[in-house]
Amino acid sequence: MRFIVLPGDGIGPEITDATLAVLRAADARFGLGLTFETHAIGLETLKSRGTTLPPEVMEASKASDGVILGPISHLHYPSRDQGGINVSAAFRVGLDLFANVRPARTRPGLGRGHAPLDLVIMREATEGFYPDRNMHAGNGEFMPTPDVAMSMRKITAHASTRIARESFLLARRRRGKVTAVHKANTFILTDGLFLRCVREVAKDFPDVALDEVIVDACAALLVRDPQRFDVLCATNFHADILSDLASELSGGLGLAGSTNQNDLLCCAQAQHGSAPDIQGQDKANPTSLILSAAMLLDWHAEKRGNQAAGAASAAINAAVDAALADPATRTPDLGGALGTKAFGARVAALVAG
Ligand code: ATP
Ligand code: MG
Numbered sequence: 001m002r003f004i005v006l007p008g009d010g011i012g013p014e015i016t017d018a019t020l021a022v023l024r025a026a027d028a029r030f031g032l033g034l035t036f037e038t039h040a041i042g043l044e045t046l047k048s049r050g051t052t053l054p055p056e057v058m059e060a061s062k063a064s065d066g067v068i069l070g071p072i073s074h075l076h077y078p079s080r081d082q083g084g085i086n087v088s089a090a091f092r093v094g095l096d097l098f099a100n101v102r103p104a105r106t107r108p109g110l111g112r113g114h115a116p117l118d119l120v121i122m123r124e125a126t127e128g129f130y131p132d133r134n135m136h137a138g139n140g141e142f143m144p145t146p147d148v149a150m151s152m153r154k155i156t157a158h159a160s161t162r163i164a165r166e167s168f169l170l171a172r173r174r175r176g177k178v179t180a181v182h183k184a185n186t187f188i189l190t191d192g193l194f195l196r197c198v199r200e201v202a203k204d205f206p207d208v209a210l211d212e213v214i215v216d217a218c219a220a221l222l223v224r225d226p227q228r229f230d231v232l233c234a235t236n237f238h239a240d241i242l243s244d245l246a247s248e249l250s251g252g253l254g255l256a257g258s259t260n261q262n263d264l265l266c267c268a269q270a271q272h273g274s275a276p277d278i279q280g281q282d283k284a285n286p287t288s289l290i291l292s293a294a295m296l297l298d299w300h301a302e303k304r305g306n307q308a309a310g311a312a313s314a315a316i317n318a319a320v321d322a323a324l325a326d327p328a329t330r331t332p333d334l335g336g337a338l339g340t341k342a343f344g345a346r347v348a349a350l351v352a353g
Contacts, residue, residue, distance in 0.1 A: 001034055001066065002034075003036050003065060004039065005020065005037065005039070006061075008041055008087070009042040010275050011340075012070025015286035015288065015290075018289070018347075019286055019292075021344045021347075022293070022319075024348070025349070026297070026315060029315070029353060032312055037060065037064070039056075041057055042072045046078070050083045051085060053087050053090055062095060062265070066299070067267040068293060072086075073276060091269075092126055095267075096126065097262055097265060099124075099125065099162075099262065100122075100260050101121075101122060101258055101259045101260075101261060102123055103121075103258070104256065105117065105250055107251055110252075111250060112252070116227075117229065120231050122232065122234070123163075123243065124235050127236060128155065129153040130237070140152045155190040160197035160198065160235075164201040167231050171205075172207065172208055176207060176208050176209060177211060178209070178210050179212070179229055179232045180234075181218050181238055182213075182238075195212065215234070215242070218242060219241075222242065222246055252334060254288055257289065257294070259296060266300075268296040271288060272288060283333075284340050285340070285343070286340050287320055293316070298310060298313045312351075316351055320347055323346050323350060
């Protein structure tokens with residue numbers, strides 16, 4: 001498998017190095033036949049090439065077996081016509097990676113809520129309240145007067161139906177429950193359409209239970225009763241906020257892996273940003289990107305029947321659990337003393353067996 005590696009800004013290069021160490025160990029043990037092709041993106045290419053995302057990177061990614069995408073800084077981000085391309089949006093919308101899969105699972109000995117959780121938020125990633133994803137409605141935001149700003153949210157049956165279908169397929173492989181998260185009591189047309197599509201898809205999955213929760217109540221329930229959730233299916237903006245809440249409850253943002261995927265391509269990406277406050281200090285927790293890479297291997301197991309990839313993913317998850325279970329081998333965000341590099345080496349050694 002040929003993976004494109006895009007380390008990105010801030011803590012990106014550090015957590016990418018740690019992730020590659022773990023993938024190399026998995027490759028040596030499970031014979032995955034991995035090769036890595038690294039490209040610069042972000043601030044580095046903004047300076048050298050005038051764009052955060054050179055066009056050949058997208059071409060190489062399209063033709064690859066998967067992408068490992070680091071975070072991009074938003075601190076020094078110029079406008080799009082000055083080369084400030086939103087890389088996440090370019091991947092999600094440009095390559096139609098419509099499903100942003102965001103799991104949150106309390107790891108042994110960690111967790112900030114009063115009960116452990118084990119859930120997956122399925123975030124629709126191509127439309128919603130994001131100006132750069134509402135191409136057909138201008139840029140989605142506008143100011144009719146200097147003191148009034150307006151924002152448009154696009155919801156379609158097409159996008160709602162396909163994220164719902166992915167959610168039900170995933171729930172079938174887990175505990176058999178989908179929670180549709182919405183605000184249809186207020187956003188009658190947009191969330192109403194989303195909910196109508198989820199209900200329609202549910203008819204094809206009589207073996208999966210459908211639950212419907214209003215987004216604000218969902219935030220409260222995630223804290224009060226997280227065990228009621230298995231797979232949450234939500235529109236873009238709602239899911240973005242809820243997934244930060246869920247990952248903090250599970251132990252912290254540094255644990256939060258994710259993928260952007262469709263049936264043709266999968267891109268591993270940590271849920272958090274470039275964390276410029278701890279950049280270059282060997283303090284970042286690489287678990288988020290390590291688990292994202294494990295999800296990419298799971299995608300190969302599920303969509304391409306690659307059993308070795310599935311076994312490698314399970315070994316990485318077990319190694320992460322074992323490293324995190326011991327307070328002596330945790331990173332500083334979790335109260336430990338291990339640096340990014342040493343933590344990556346520890347997980348790699350556990351994967352090697
Ligand atoms: P960006 O503009 O790139 O989103 P940000 O300032 O919003 O950057 P985030 O990456 O979203 O930063 O992180 C929010 C907070 O969580 C920061 O204090 C950061 O240090 C911390 N954090 C995020 N990821 C990690 C990680 N992998 N390990 C440790 N701390 C992290
Ligand atoms: Mg951020």
